[in-house]
Amino acid sequence: MILSLLIFLPLIGALVVALLPDNQHIPFKWLTLGVAMAELLLSVVAYTQFDQQQAGYQLLEQADWITLPLGNLGVVSIDYLLGVDGISLPLVVLSSVILLIGVLSSWTIENRQKAYFSLYLLLSGTIMGCFVALDFFLFFLFFEFMLLPMYFLIGLWGGPRREYASIKFFLYTLLGSVLILLVMIGLYLSVMDPVSTAVMAGLATDAASVDQDLIRLVQAQLADMHISSSQIVHTFDLRYMADGGNYLPNAFLSGAGETTFWGIPARMIAFWAVFLGFAIKLPIVPLHTWLPDAHVEAPTPVSVVLAGVLLKIGGYGFIRIAWGLFPDGGAQYAQTLAGLGVLSIVYGGLNALAQNDLKKMIAYSSVSHMGFVLLGVASLTSEGINGAIYQMVSHGVLSAMLFLIVGVIYDRTHDRRIDSYRGLLQVMPHYAVLTAVAFFGSLGLPGFSGFVGELFTLMGGFQSLWLPGWLPSVAVSGIVLAAAYLLWSLQRMFFGPLWTRDGVESTLTDLNGRERLMLIPLGLLALLLGLLPNVLFNLSNATVAQWLEKFNV
Secondary structure, three states: OHHHHHHHHHHHHHHHHHHOOOOOHHHHHHHHHHHHHHHHHHHHHHHHHOOOOOOOOEEEEEEEEEEEEOHHHOEEEEEEEEEEOOOOHHHHHHHHHHHHHHHHHHHHOOOOHHHHHHHHHHHHHHHHHHHHEOEHHHHHHHHHHOHHHHHHHHHHHOOOOHHHHHHHHHHHHHHHHHHHHHHHHHHHHHEEOHHHHHHHOOOOOOHHHOOHHHHHHHHHHHHOOOOOHHHOEEEOEHHHHOOHHHEOOOOOOOOOOOOEEOOEEHHHHHHHHHHHHHHHHOOOOOOOOHHHHHHHHOOHHHHHHHHHHHHHHHHHHHHHHHHHHOHHHHHHOHHHHHHHHHHHHHHHHHHHHOOOEHHHHHHHHHHHHHHHHHHHHHHOOHHHHHHHHHHHHHHHHHHHHHHHHHHHHHHHHOOOEHHHEEOHHHHOHHHHHHHHHHHHHHOOOOOOHHHHHHHHHHHHHHHOOOOOOHHHHHHOHHHHHHHHHHHHHHHHHHOOOOEEOOOOHHHOOOOOHHHHHHHHHHHHHHHHHHHOOHHHHHHHHHHHHHHHHHHOO
Protein backbone atom coordinates (compact mmCIF):
# COMPACT_ATOMS: atom_id res chain seq x y z
CA MET A 1 0.00 0.00 0.00
CA ILE A 2 3.01 2.32 -0.30
CA LEU A 3 1.72 4.03 -3.44
CA SER A 4 -1.75 4.52 -2.01
CA LEU A 5 -0.24 6.08 1.09
CA LEU A 6 1.76 8.47 -1.09
CA ILE A 7 -1.52 9.70 -2.56
CA PHE A 8 -3.92 9.61 0.34
CA LEU A 9 -1.69 10.68 3.21
CA PRO A 10 -1.49 14.30 1.96
CA LEU A 11 -5.16 14.23 0.95
CA ILE A 12 -6.15 13.18 4.46
CA GLY A 13 -3.77 15.81 5.81
CA ALA A 14 -5.48 18.45 3.69
CA LEU A 15 -8.84 17.43 5.14
CA VAL A 16 -7.50 17.53 8.71
CA VAL A 17 -6.00 20.99 8.17
CA ALA A 18 -9.28 22.21 6.71
CA LEU A 19 -11.15 20.98 9.81
CA LEU A 20 -8.77 22.46 12.40
CA PRO A 21 -9.86 25.68 14.15
CA ASP A 22 -8.76 28.85 12.36
CA ASN A 23 -6.70 30.16 15.27
CA GLN A 24 -4.39 27.12 15.43
CA HIS A 25 -1.60 28.49 13.23
CA ILE A 26 1.28 26.34 14.41
CA PRO A 27 -0.41 22.93 13.85
CA PHE A 28 -1.03 23.82 10.19
CA LYS A 29 2.71 24.13 9.54
CA TRP A 30 3.82 21.19 11.65
CA LEU A 31 1.13 18.85 10.36
CA THR A 32 2.07 19.69 6.76
CA LEU A 33 5.75 19.20 7.56
CA GLY A 34 5.01 15.83 9.18
CA VAL A 35 3.09 14.66 6.13
CA ALA A 36 5.88 15.80 3.79
CA MET A 37 8.49 13.96 5.86
CA ALA A 38 6.34 10.82 5.84
CA GLU A 39 6.03 11.14 2.04
CA LEU A 40 9.82 11.28 1.71
CA LEU A 41 10.18 8.22 3.93
CA LEU A 42 7.61 6.30 1.87
CA SER A 43 9.36 7.19 -1.39
CA VAL A 44 12.67 5.97 0.06
CA VAL A 45 10.97 2.71 1.07
CA ALA A 46 9.60 2.39 -2.48
CA TYR A 47 13.12 2.96 -3.84
CA THR A 48 14.62 0.26 -1.61
CA GLN A 49 11.91 -2.26 -2.56
CA PHE A 50 12.27 -1.61 -6.29
CA ASP A 51 14.05 -4.34 -8.28
CA GLN A 52 16.38 -2.41 -10.58
CA GLN A 53 16.91 -5.39 -12.88
CA GLN A 54 13.22 -5.74 -13.66
CA ALA A 55 11.80 -3.69 -16.53
CA GLY A 56 8.08 -4.00 -15.77
CA TYR A 57 5.80 -2.24 -13.32
CA GLN A 58 6.33 -2.94 -9.63
CA LEU A 59 4.55 -2.26 -6.31
CA LEU A 60 1.30 -2.78 -8.20
CA GLU A 61 -2.02 -2.08 -6.51
CA GLN A 62 -5.23 -2.85 -8.36
CA ALA A 63 -8.90 -2.86 -7.42
CA ASP A 64 -12.08 -2.77 -9.48
CA TRP A 65 -13.48 0.76 -9.29
CA ILE A 66 -16.23 1.18 -11.89
CA THR A 67 -17.74 -1.67 -13.94
CA LEU A 68 -20.77 -0.86 -16.05
CA PRO A 69 -22.27 -3.22 -18.69
CA LEU A 70 -23.61 -1.30 -21.72
CA GLY A 71 -25.13 -4.11 -23.79
CA ASN A 72 -23.86 -4.11 -27.37
CA LEU A 73 -21.44 -1.30 -26.49
CA GLY A 74 -19.48 -3.65 -24.27
CA VAL A 75 -18.48 -3.14 -20.66
CA VAL A 76 -17.01 -0.01 -19.07
CA SER A 77 -14.10 -0.91 -16.79
CA ILE A 78 -12.17 1.64 -14.73
CA ASP A 79 -9.68 0.34 -12.20
CA TYR A 80 -7.90 1.85 -9.25
CA LEU A 81 -4.51 0.88 -10.65
CA LEU A 82 -1.16 2.09 -9.32
CA GLY A 83 2.41 1.08 -10.08
CA VAL A 84 5.90 2.42 -10.72
CA ASP A 85 8.74 1.56 -13.06
CA GLY A 86 12.15 2.99 -13.85
CA ILE A 87 10.57 6.01 -15.53
CA SER A 88 8.16 7.06 -12.80
CA LEU A 89 10.00 6.08 -9.59
CA PRO A 90 12.79 8.71 -9.98
CA LEU A 91 10.10 11.37 -10.36
CA VAL A 92 8.23 10.09 -7.30
CA VAL A 93 11.39 10.42 -5.18
CA LEU A 94 12.10 13.85 -6.68
CA SER A 95 8.56 15.00 -5.86
CA SER A 96 8.84 13.93 -2.24
CA VAL A 97 12.10 15.88 -1.84
CA ILE A 98 10.84 19.05 -3.53
CA LEU A 99 7.50 19.01 -1.72
CA LEU A 100 9.32 18.78 1.63
CA ILE A 101 11.54 21.72 0.66
CA GLY A 102 8.40 23.60 -0.38
CA VAL A 103 6.91 23.14 3.09
CA LEU A 104 10.02 24.59 4.72
CA SER A 105 9.91 27.48 2.27
CA SER A 106 6.26 28.07 3.23
CA TRP A 107 7.19 28.64 6.87
CA THR A 108 6.98 32.43 6.42
CA ILE A 109 3.42 32.38 5.03
CA GLU A 110 1.38 34.47 7.46
CA ASN A 111 -2.01 35.18 5.89
CA ARG A 112 -4.72 32.54 5.46
CA GLN A 113 -2.46 29.75 6.66
CA LYS A 114 -5.26 27.23 6.99
CA ALA A 115 -6.29 27.59 3.35
CA TYR A 116 -2.70 27.70 2.14
CA PHE A 117 -1.48 24.51 3.79
CA SER A 118 -4.69 22.66 2.98
CA LEU A 119 -4.28 23.52 -0.72
CA TYR A 120 -0.58 22.65 -0.58
CA LEU A 121 -1.35 19.17 0.75
CA LEU A 122 -4.06 18.70 -1.87
CA LEU A 123 -1.52 19.61 -4.55
CA SER A 124 0.99 17.15 -3.07
CA GLY A 125 -1.45 14.25 -3.26
CA THR A 126 -2.46 14.97 -6.87
CA ILE A 127 1.17 15.26 -7.97
CA MET A 128 1.97 11.85 -6.54
CA GLY A 129 -1.16 10.44 -8.14
CA CYS A 130 -0.04 11.54 -11.60
CA PHE A 131 3.25 9.68 -11.34
CA VAL A 132 1.88 6.40 -9.95
CA ALA A 133 -1.50 6.05 -11.74
CA LEU A 134 -1.53 3.40 -14.46
CA ASP A 135 -5.19 3.83 -15.36
CA PHE A 136 -5.57 6.70 -17.86
CA PHE A 137 -8.85 7.84 -16.29
CA LEU A 138 -7.26 7.94 -12.84
CA PHE A 139 -4.22 9.77 -14.21
CA PHE A 140 -6.49 12.34 -15.84
CA LEU A 141 -8.37 12.95 -12.60
CA PHE A 142 -5.14 13.75 -10.77
CA PHE A 143 -3.89 15.81 -13.72
CA GLU A 144 -7.06 17.92 -13.63
CA PHE A 145 -7.22 18.29 -9.86
CA MET A 146 -3.73 19.81 -9.86
CA LEU A 147 -5.19 22.87 -11.56
CA LEU A 148 -7.39 23.84 -8.63
CA PRO A 149 -4.84 24.17 -5.79
CA MET A 150 -2.20 25.73 -8.05
CA TYR A 151 -4.70 28.28 -9.36
CA PHE A 152 -5.56 29.42 -5.83
CA LEU A 153 -1.98 29.26 -4.54
CA ILE A 154 -0.90 31.70 -7.26
CA GLY A 155 -4.10 33.76 -7.28
CA LEU A 156 -4.33 34.33 -3.52
CA TRP A 157 -0.72 34.41 -2.34
CA GLY A 158 1.02 35.77 -5.44
CA GLY A 159 2.34 39.16 -6.46
CA PRO A 160 0.57 42.28 -7.79
CA ARG A 161 -0.48 40.62 -11.08
CA ARG A 162 -1.43 37.32 -9.48
CA GLU A 163 -4.98 37.24 -10.88
CA TYR A 164 -3.71 37.57 -14.44
CA ALA A 165 -0.98 34.96 -13.93
CA SER A 166 -3.28 32.44 -12.26
CA ILE A 167 -6.04 32.64 -14.88
CA LYS A 168 -3.46 32.40 -17.68
CA PHE A 169 -1.97 29.31 -16.07
CA PHE A 170 -5.43 27.80 -15.60
CA LEU A 171 -6.61 28.42 -19.16
CA TYR A 172 -3.43 27.16 -20.82
CA THR A 173 -3.36 23.98 -18.76
CA LEU A 174 -7.10 23.45 -19.16
CA LEU A 175 -6.72 23.63 -22.93
CA GLY A 176 -4.07 20.94 -22.74
CA SER A 177 -6.34 18.85 -20.51
CA VAL A 178 -9.19 19.02 -23.04
CA LEU A 179 -6.92 17.73 -25.81
CA ILE A 180 -5.76 14.86 -23.60
CA LEU A 181 -9.36 14.09 -22.61
CA LEU A 182 -10.47 13.72 -26.22
CA VAL A 183 -7.65 11.31 -26.98
CA MET A 184 -8.33 9.38 -23.76
CA ILE A 185 -11.94 8.78 -24.84
CA GLY A 186 -10.80 7.71 -28.31
CA LEU A 187 -8.31 5.26 -26.82
CA TYR A 188 -10.89 3.84 -24.46
CA LEU A 189 -13.27 3.10 -27.34
CA SER A 190 -10.45 1.46 -29.30
CA VAL A 191 -8.86 -0.79 -26.65
CA MET A 192 -10.00 -3.92 -24.83
CA ASP A 193 -8.90 -5.42 -21.55
CA PRO A 194 -7.75 -8.90 -22.68
CA VAL A 195 -7.99 -10.43 -19.20
CA SER A 196 -11.56 -9.28 -18.45
CA THR A 197 -12.60 -9.96 -22.05
CA ALA A 198 -11.35 -13.55 -21.74
CA VAL A 199 -13.57 -14.00 -18.69
CA MET A 200 -16.60 -12.33 -20.39
CA ALA A 201 -16.13 -14.51 -23.50
CA GLY A 202 -16.06 -17.67 -21.41
CA LEU A 203 -12.43 -18.46 -22.24
CA ALA A 204 -11.41 -18.29 -18.57
CA THR A 205 -13.20 -18.79 -15.28
CA ASP A 206 -11.57 -15.82 -13.56
CA ALA A 207 -8.82 -13.26 -14.04
CA ALA A 208 -6.29 -15.26 -12.05
CA SER A 209 -6.42 -18.12 -14.58
CA VAL A 210 -5.53 -15.88 -17.56
CA ASP A 211 -1.93 -16.33 -18.70
CA GLN A 212 0.05 -14.86 -21.61
CA ASP A 213 -0.93 -17.68 -23.98
CA LEU A 214 -4.60 -17.04 -23.34
CA ILE A 215 -4.10 -13.29 -23.80
CA ARG A 216 -2.56 -13.94 -27.23
CA LEU A 217 -5.52 -16.20 -28.08
CA VAL A 218 -7.97 -13.44 -27.12
CA GLN A 219 -6.04 -10.93 -29.21
CA ALA A 220 -6.09 -13.30 -32.20
CA GLN A 221 -9.84 -13.87 -31.87
CA LEU A 222 -10.38 -10.12 -31.57
CA ALA A 223 -8.41 -9.52 -34.77
CA ASP A 224 -10.54 -12.17 -36.54
CA MET A 225 -13.72 -10.60 -35.09
CA HIS A 226 -14.70 -13.82 -33.31
CA ILE A 227 -15.55 -11.97 -30.09
CA SER A 228 -18.90 -10.21 -30.00
CA SER A 229 -19.03 -6.53 -29.07
CA SER A 230 -21.11 -7.27 -25.95
CA GLN A 231 -18.27 -9.43 -24.60
CA ILE A 232 -15.54 -6.84 -25.11
CA VAL A 233 -14.45 -5.06 -21.93
CA HIS A 234 -13.07 -1.62 -22.73
CA THR A 235 -10.33 -0.28 -20.50
CA PHE A 236 -8.31 2.78 -19.52
CA ASP A 237 -5.37 0.60 -18.43
CA LEU A 238 -2.19 2.20 -19.84
CA ARG A 239 -0.48 -1.19 -19.92
CA TYR A 240 -3.07 -2.56 -22.34
CA MET A 241 -3.21 0.66 -24.37
CA ALA A 242 0.53 0.29 -25.04
CA ASP A 243 0.00 -3.15 -26.63
CA GLY A 244 -1.14 -2.93 -30.26
CA GLY A 245 -2.72 -6.39 -30.03
CA ASN A 246 -5.48 -5.03 -27.77
CA TYR A 247 -6.85 -2.56 -30.32
CA LEU A 248 -10.19 -3.38 -31.89
CA PRO A 249 -10.18 -3.90 -35.68
CA ASN A 250 -11.47 -0.82 -37.53
CA ALA A 251 -11.54 1.13 -34.25
CA PHE A 252 -11.04 4.89 -34.27
CA LEU A 253 -7.43 4.67 -33.10
CA SER A 254 -6.53 1.16 -34.27
CA GLY A 255 -2.98 0.51 -35.32
CA ALA A 256 -4.10 -0.09 -38.91
CA GLY A 257 -4.64 3.66 -39.25
CA GLU A 258 -7.69 3.24 -41.47
CA THR A 259 -9.59 6.17 -39.94
CA THR A 260 -8.42 9.44 -41.46
CA PHE A 261 -9.35 13.12 -41.31
CA TRP A 262 -8.37 15.27 -44.29
CA GLY A 263 -6.07 12.46 -45.35
CA ILE A 264 -4.28 12.35 -41.98
CA PRO A 265 -4.56 9.13 -39.91
CA ALA A 266 -6.54 9.57 -36.72
CA ARG A 267 -3.62 8.18 -34.70
CA MET A 268 -1.34 10.96 -35.92
CA ILE A 269 -3.91 13.59 -34.97
CA ALA A 270 -4.31 11.94 -31.57
CA PHE A 271 -0.53 11.93 -31.10
CA TRP A 272 -0.30 15.65 -31.79
CA ALA A 273 -3.23 16.38 -29.49
CA VAL A 274 -1.59 14.51 -26.61
CA PHE A 275 1.78 16.05 -27.41
CA LEU A 276 0.35 19.58 -27.33
CA GLY A 277 -1.44 18.83 -24.07
CA PHE A 278 1.80 17.87 -22.36
CA ALA A 279 3.91 20.41 -24.27
CA ILE A 280 1.91 23.16 -22.55
CA LYS A 281 2.81 21.64 -19.21
CA LEU A 282 6.52 21.18 -19.93
CA PRO A 283 6.38 23.91 -21.53
CA ILE A 284 7.65 24.03 -25.11
CA VAL A 285 7.97 27.18 -27.23
CA PRO A 286 5.58 28.69 -28.39
CA LEU A 287 3.26 27.31 -25.67
CA HIS A 288 5.44 28.63 -22.86
CA THR A 289 4.14 32.16 -22.27
CA TRP A 290 2.18 31.27 -19.13
CA LEU A 291 5.31 30.10 -17.30
CA PRO A 292 7.26 33.39 -16.81
CA ASP A 293 4.10 35.14 -15.61
CA ALA A 294 3.23 32.32 -13.22
CA HIS A 295 6.74 32.20 -11.77
CA VAL A 296 7.11 35.95 -11.34
CA GLU A 297 3.80 36.31 -9.51
CA ALA A 298 3.84 33.06 -7.53
CA PRO A 299 5.21 33.04 -3.96
CA THR A 300 8.60 31.35 -3.59
CA PRO A 301 7.37 27.92 -2.36
CA VAL A 302 4.86 27.70 -5.20
CA SER A 303 7.58 28.55 -7.73
CA VAL A 304 9.74 25.83 -6.17
CA VAL A 305 7.01 23.21 -6.63
CA LEU A 306 5.98 24.49 -10.05
CA ALA A 307 9.51 24.36 -11.51
CA GLY A 308 10.75 21.41 -9.47
CA VAL A 309 7.84 19.02 -10.00
CA LEU A 310 4.87 20.20 -12.06
CA LEU A 311 6.83 20.83 -15.25
CA LYS A 312 8.09 17.25 -15.07
CA ILE A 313 4.57 15.92 -15.54
CA GLY A 314 4.83 17.23 -19.10
CA GLY A 315 8.01 15.26 -19.77
CA TYR A 316 6.57 12.20 -18.03
CA GLY A 317 3.47 12.47 -20.23
CA PHE A 318 5.66 12.51 -23.33
CA ILE A 319 7.34 9.24 -22.39
CA ARG A 320 4.43 7.39 -20.81
CA ILE A 321 1.52 8.50 -23.02
CA ALA A 322 2.47 10.42 -26.18
CA TRP A 323 5.38 8.25 -27.32
CA GLY A 324 4.36 5.27 -25.17
CA LEU A 325 0.90 4.88 -26.74
CA PHE A 326 1.64 6.35 -30.17
CA PRO A 327 5.14 5.15 -31.08
CA ASP A 328 4.29 5.47 -34.77
CA GLY A 329 3.66 9.20 -34.33
CA GLY A 330 6.77 9.70 -32.22
CA ALA A 331 8.95 8.05 -34.87
CA GLN A 332 7.30 9.74 -37.85
CA TYR A 333 7.60 13.27 -36.46
CA ALA A 334 10.84 12.82 -34.52
CA GLN A 335 12.73 15.47 -36.47
CA THR A 336 9.98 18.08 -36.11
CA LEU A 337 9.64 17.41 -32.39
CA ALA A 338 13.38 17.54 -31.80
CA GLY A 339 13.37 20.83 -33.69
CA LEU A 340 10.80 22.21 -31.25
CA GLY A 341 13.03 21.09 -28.39
CA VAL A 342 16.05 22.86 -29.89
CA LEU A 343 13.93 25.97 -30.51
CA SER A 344 12.98 25.98 -26.81
CA ILE A 345 16.63 25.57 -25.80
CA VAL A 346 17.84 28.52 -27.87
CA TYR A 347 14.82 30.80 -27.48
CA GLY A 348 14.64 30.25 -23.72
CA GLY A 349 18.36 30.94 -23.37
CA LEU A 350 18.22 34.16 -25.40
CA ASN A 351 15.25 35.42 -23.38
CA ALA A 352 17.00 34.57 -20.11
CA LEU A 353 20.03 36.54 -21.30
CA ALA A 354 17.83 39.61 -21.83
CA GLN A 355 16.20 39.62 -18.37
CA ASN A 356 16.92 41.98 -15.50
CA ASP A 357 14.44 40.30 -13.14
CA LEU A 358 16.30 37.39 -11.52
CA LYS A 359 13.16 35.31 -11.13
CA LYS A 360 12.11 35.82 -14.74
CA MET A 361 15.60 34.89 -15.90
CA ILE A 362 15.34 31.57 -14.03
CA ALA A 363 11.86 31.01 -15.48
CA TYR A 364 13.18 31.35 -19.04
CA SER A 365 16.15 29.15 -18.16
CA SER A 366 13.59 26.46 -17.24
CA VAL A 367 12.10 26.72 -20.73
CA SER A 368 15.60 26.25 -22.15
CA HIS A 369 16.56 23.35 -19.91
CA MET A 370 13.29 21.49 -20.46
CA GLY A 371 13.93 21.70 -24.20
CA PHE A 372 16.69 19.15 -23.62
CA VAL A 373 14.03 16.75 -22.31
CA LEU A 374 12.10 16.93 -25.58
CA LEU A 375 15.30 16.54 -27.61
CA GLY A 376 16.23 13.44 -25.61
CA VAL A 377 12.80 11.84 -25.96
CA ALA A 378 12.59 12.59 -29.69
CA SER A 379 16.00 10.97 -30.28
CA LEU A 380 14.49 7.54 -29.51
CA THR A 381 17.82 6.26 -28.21
CA SER A 382 18.71 4.72 -24.87
CA GLU A 383 21.10 7.59 -24.13
CA GLY A 384 18.50 10.19 -25.05
CA ILE A 385 15.61 8.73 -23.03
CA ASN A 386 17.75 8.04 -19.97
CA GLY A 387 19.21 11.52 -20.35
CA ALA A 388 15.72 13.06 -20.53
CA ILE A 389 14.70 11.34 -17.29
CA TYR A 390 17.96 12.40 -15.68
CA GLN A 391 17.52 15.97 -16.93
CA MET A 392 14.05 16.15 -15.36
CA VAL A 393 15.38 15.06 -11.98
CA SER A 394 18.43 17.32 -12.23
CA HIS A 395 16.39 20.34 -13.25
CA GLY A 396 13.92 19.63 -10.45
CA VAL A 397 16.70 19.87 -7.87
CA LEU A 398 18.53 22.84 -9.38
CA SER A 399 15.49 24.93 -10.32
CA ALA A 400 14.09 24.52 -6.79
CA MET A 401 17.44 25.73 -5.46
CA LEU A 402 17.47 28.70 -7.85
CA PHE A 403 13.99 29.90 -6.89
CA LEU A 404 14.85 29.56 -3.21
CA ILE A 405 17.88 31.77 -3.86
CA VAL A 406 15.63 34.40 -5.42
CA GLY A 407 13.30 34.12 -2.43
CA VAL A 408 16.16 34.79 0.01
CA ILE A 409 17.11 38.13 -1.54
CA TYR A 410 13.49 39.12 -2.17
CA ASP A 411 12.48 38.48 1.45
CA ARG A 412 15.15 40.92 2.59
CA THR A 413 14.81 43.73 0.05
CA HIS A 414 11.61 43.11 -1.98
CA ASP A 415 13.66 43.71 -5.11
CA ARG A 416 14.55 41.03 -7.67
CA ARG A 417 16.37 43.25 -10.18
CA ILE A 418 19.85 42.00 -10.99
CA ASP A 419 21.26 45.49 -11.45
CA SER A 420 20.08 46.56 -7.98
CA TYR A 421 22.97 44.76 -6.26
CA ARG A 422 26.75 44.74 -6.21
CA GLY A 423 29.24 43.05 -3.91
CA LEU A 424 26.83 40.74 -2.06
CA LEU A 425 29.73 38.38 -1.42
CA GLN A 426 31.01 40.76 1.26
CA VAL A 427 27.91 40.63 3.47
CA MET A 428 26.32 37.30 2.44
CA PRO A 429 29.22 34.87 1.88
CA HIS A 430 27.27 31.65 2.54
CA TYR A 431 24.49 32.85 0.28
CA ALA A 432 27.05 33.65 -2.42
CA VAL A 433 28.64 30.20 -2.23
CA LEU A 434 25.33 28.38 -2.54
CA THR A 435 24.24 30.68 -5.37
CA ALA A 436 27.46 29.81 -7.19
CA VAL A 437 26.77 26.09 -6.66
CA ALA A 438 23.27 26.44 -8.14
CA PHE A 439 24.48 28.56 -11.06
CA PHE A 440 27.40 26.28 -11.95
CA GLY A 441 25.18 23.23 -11.63
CA SER A 442 22.57 24.78 -13.94
CA LEU A 443 25.07 25.78 -16.62
CA GLY A 444 26.31 22.19 -16.83
CA LEU A 445 29.63 22.25 -15.02
CA PRO A 446 31.13 18.70 -14.89
CA GLY A 447 30.65 17.20 -11.46
CA PHE A 448 27.07 18.46 -11.12
CA SER A 449 23.84 16.79 -12.23
CA GLY A 450 23.13 19.35 -14.95
CA PHE A 451 26.18 18.22 -16.90
CA VAL A 452 25.10 14.56 -16.95
CA GLY A 453 21.54 15.27 -18.09
CA GLU A 454 22.56 17.58 -20.93
CA LEU A 455 25.45 15.33 -21.98
CA PHE A 456 23.28 12.25 -22.39
CA THR A 457 20.45 14.04 -24.21
CA LEU A 458 23.00 15.47 -26.66
CA MET A 459 24.66 12.06 -27.07
CA GLY A 460 21.25 10.60 -27.82
CA GLY A 461 20.60 13.33 -30.39
CA PHE A 462 23.90 12.71 -32.19
CA GLN A 463 23.42 8.91 -32.22
CA SER A 464 19.76 8.99 -33.27
CA LEU A 465 18.76 7.35 -36.55
CA TRP A 466 15.85 9.76 -36.84
CA LEU A 467 17.61 13.11 -36.31
CA PRO A 468 20.10 15.05 -38.46
CA GLY A 469 23.33 15.97 -36.70
CA TRP A 470 22.77 19.70 -36.98
CA LEU A 471 19.89 19.64 -34.47
CA PRO A 472 21.93 18.56 -31.40
CA SER A 473 24.77 20.76 -32.71
CA VAL A 474 22.51 23.82 -32.44
CA ALA A 475 21.29 22.62 -29.03
CA VAL A 476 24.86 22.90 -27.70
CA SER A 477 24.46 26.68 -27.98
CA GLY A 478 21.98 26.46 -25.10
CA ILE A 479 24.85 25.48 -22.78
CA VAL A 480 26.85 28.52 -23.94
CA LEU A 481 23.85 30.80 -23.40
CA ALA A 482 23.30 29.36 -19.91
CA ALA A 483 26.91 30.09 -19.02
CA ALA A 484 26.49 33.64 -20.32
CA TYR A 485 23.36 34.66 -18.41
CA LEU A 486 24.22 32.82 -15.19
CA LEU A 487 27.85 33.91 -14.92
CA TRP A 488 26.98 37.47 -15.92
CA SER A 489 24.35 37.60 -13.17
CA LEU A 490 26.79 36.11 -10.65
CA GLN A 491 29.46 38.66 -11.54
CA ARG A 492 27.14 41.67 -11.42
CA MET A 493 25.45 40.78 -8.14
CA PHE A 494 28.26 39.38 -6.00
CA PHE A 495 31.57 40.90 -7.05
CA GLY A 496 32.98 44.38 -6.52
CA PRO A 497 32.24 46.90 -3.74
CA LEU A 498 28.97 46.57 -1.82
CA TRP A 499 26.14 48.63 -3.31
CA THR A 500 22.35 48.45 -3.50
CA ARG A 501 20.03 50.63 -5.54
CA ASP A 502 17.72 51.61 -2.67
CA GLY A 503 20.31 51.71 0.10
CA VAL A 504 19.08 48.56 1.82
CA GLU A 505 22.50 47.27 2.84
CA SER A 506 21.40 46.95 6.48
CA THR A 507 18.79 44.31 5.54
CA LEU A 508 21.32 42.07 3.77
CA THR A 509 21.91 39.43 6.41
CA ASP A 510 23.37 36.05 5.54
CA LEU A 511 21.38 32.81 5.45
CA ASN A 512 19.46 31.80 8.55
CA GLY A 513 19.12 28.22 9.78
CA ARG A 514 15.92 27.45 7.88
CA GLU A 515 17.36 28.72 4.61
CA ARG A 516 20.50 26.64 5.06
CA LEU A 517 18.33 23.61 5.80
CA MET A 518 16.67 24.05 2.40
CA LEU A 519 19.61 25.04 0.21
CA ILE A 520 22.50 22.91 1.46
CA PRO A 521 20.75 19.50 0.94
CA LEU A 522 19.72 20.53 -2.57
CA GLY A 523 23.28 21.56 -3.40
CA LEU A 524 24.65 18.30 -2.04
CA LEU A 525 22.02 16.33 -3.96
CA ALA A 526 23.00 18.07 -7.23
CA LEU A 527 26.63 17.18 -6.52
CA LEU A 528 25.79 13.59 -5.54
CA LEU A 529 23.79 13.02 -8.74
CA GLY A 530 26.60 14.55 -10.78
CA LEU A 531 29.26 12.31 -9.25
CA LEU A 532 27.15 9.13 -9.00
CA PRO A 533 24.80 9.18 -12.01
CA ASN A 534 24.16 5.43 -11.74
CA VAL A 535 21.92 6.19 -8.77
CA LEU A 536 19.34 7.15 -11.42
CA PHE A 537 20.56 5.26 -14.48
CA ASN A 538 20.35 1.92 -12.66
CA LEU A 539 16.68 2.67 -12.01
CA SER A 540 15.71 3.72 -15.51
CA ASN A 541 17.93 1.69 -17.83
CA ALA A 542 16.02 -1.62 -17.88
CA THR A 543 12.66 0.10 -18.28
CA VAL A 544 13.95 2.35 -21.07
CA ALA A 545 15.41 -0.66 -22.93
CA GLN A 546 12.01 -2.37 -22.84
CA TRP A 547 10.25 0.89 -23.78
CA LEU A 548 12.42 1.27 -26.90
CA GLU A 549 11.51 -2.20 -28.19
CA LYS A 550 8.32 -0.83 -29.74
CA PHE A 551 10.52 1.36 -31.99
CA ASN A 552 12.59 -1.67 -33.14
CA VAL A 553 15.82 -0.13 -31.79
